[in-house]
Amino acid sequence: MPPYTIVYFPSRGRCEVMRMLLADQGQSWMEEVVTMDAWGQGTLKASCLFGQLPKFQDGDLTLYQSNAILRHLGRTFGLYGKDQQEAALVDMVNDGLEDLIRHIGQVLRNYVCRLQEEGKAQYLKELPGHLKPFETLLAQNKGGQSFIVGDQISFADYRLLDLLLNHELLFPGYLNDFPLLSAYVARLRARPKLKAFLDSPEHVNRPISARLKI
Incomplete structure (x- = not known):
């Protein structure tokens, strides 16, 4: 088992x-x-x-x-990163994602309670500000061609990918305005075992x- x-x-x-x-x-x-x-x-x-x-x-x-x-x-x-410094950054990213996930949870509750058009428009207006920290971290790490922290995947990458994929279901095409995150999603999705699961x-x-x- x-x-x-x-x-x-x-x-x-x-x-x-x-x-x-x-x-x-x-x-x-x-x-x-x-x-x-x-x-x-x-x-x-x-x-x-x-x-x-x-x-x-x-x-x-x-x-x-x-x-x-x-x-x-x-x-x-x-x-969890290759050393304590990277581990601290992984924790930072994860905490930032936790804040965003709690926020979108509230938005979705309003969305379901028939405030969807107003709530959706407001959230999409706010979304660039919510995603900017993660694009910034990617840009600072090998010009956005690597992971969110360091040169190896961390649990924060899976969590960020999960959030971005869920957003794609809710707001199709939103990643068109975020080229680094869009390329990041494509890169992670191409990992063979992860692709098979997704x-x-x-x-x-x-x-x-x-x-x-x-």
């Missing part, structure tokens, strides 16, 4: 980045899918340490909190959010 198990809702949400990372690193894992109805019954929620999913099993190690899981996988597979029905047909039904 695979050593890894992801317990989560039937969506990409907080776990698609973990799936992308594991797939690209040649790992297999099991999925325990929790429906919204099952979650609403409360039994599983009560058993979770912080009352939240995802839950991640690595052998006999049980982890909650998606960022803790990503850092654990980063350390496990050498995806082209798989499991990924393509998995919604961004089960709760918001998008």
Whole structure:
């Protein structure tokens, strides 16, 4: 049996980045899918340490909190920079992405609550400012021809890619205005194992959010 198990809702949400990372690193894992109805019954929620999913099993190690899981996988597979300085930068990028993900979560809740046109227009107006820090970091690293930090992929790259791909679903063509990020997405998508996962029905047909039904 695979050593890894992801317990989560039937969506990409907080776990698609973990799936992308594991797939690209040649790992297999099991999925325990929790429906919204099952979650609403409360039994599983009560058993979770912080009352939240995802839950991640690595052998006999049980982890909650998606960022803790990503850092654990980063350390496990050498995806945390080549030294302490790069590790600090990887953490910085990940924290910046966390801020943006929380912000877009609020936008999407408004989007679903029939404020979509106003909310979409406002978010697209703000988007260049949100993405500028990541384009700046890419530009500073070998002119945008490498990864977000250093010369090897890190868990922050998978998280950034996940966010950019989700944006592409919500706002098709938005990356046309961000040439470095557009090339970055194309470059990462071309990694053979990652490409196979991203082209798989499991990924393509998995919604961004089960709760918001998008």
